[in-house]
Amino acid sequence: MDKHKEKQRQSCVQRAVQHIRRNRCGTASLLLLAVGAVILLLVQSGGVSWLTDAPISQPGRVLLVTAHPDDEVIFFSSSVTALHAAGAEVFLLCLTSGDAHGLGQQRVLELEKAAQALGIDRDHLTILNDTRIQDGHHEIWEQEYVAGIVAAEVDVRDINTIITFDPMGVTGHINHEGCYTGVRYYLTVCRRQGVDCPAGWSLTTTEELRTYSSLLDILPSALESKGSEDAAMYTNHDLYGMFRAMSAHKSQSRWWKHVLVTRYTFVNTLRRITPLVFDWTMPLPMPDLARKLPSSQVPGQAPRPAANPQLESNVHLRHEEVSEAADRRGKFMARLSRRIIKSRTHL
């Protein structure tokens, strides 16, 4: 009986070896994966001087601005896990509940679990359910309004580093681009004030070949990030946490195949966001963006109708106060924007 089992086991192993020999593509993939894993180990062990993470200097309290529940895992898990490993505190502002297909309620709960798996505390998480910022490929967000929300969040959380998408948004999704334009607008107004502004960083979108190079993309990423104050690179420091976080997004399981093969799972490269250029001599009013917004001082007006009223009980954490503050700041920034455009027209 034992001999029979032994024979069966040997034939299993032989079959597997024969299968790998026949399937050269599979063998090559396995080899490349192994090489990539070695590179990741080298980066994180610090064994090779030029092949290490290139961190943001003094990230401190970091605000990650995303558009949908799952963005934080699919695109930013490398940054989040590396920042945690470096002792930074990470806050997540997700601008929608991901309700484009009516799954908002479920996706909010999934995001809460996923954030926890990535080490983001529940009270470090803000998910909005706002009529003016809707999830969808055709939803264009006002940059002034998003900037107002970011400003309120920065004030309340005492943030000194913001990370978000770049203008291409990795996938080209218009909501990802909306995150970038909102953050850039906020940084522009903040800098114009002359106060101490947070540093803004965007996740670099790479071309397709690099995107699907998985772990191997760590090498070119390390080379392009070295020696520049405006570039940073983070490798994933908690792959197990990332897998648990992705597993929490049950409604998004179709994206697993991308998570397993794209570079973003294993490495993030970030670029410093350059504020908009405008006429610096124009006398513009200065909003008091540095002022803290304690919740007791937020006017207790009735909140605007939510994008999905069913979500109101689940979408939480200062949603109303952030939205109210954003509304006030959004209006101010809209006025400011008009004056900037006016000043450009005169030039």
Ligand SMILES: [Zn+2]
């Ligand atoms: Zn997204």
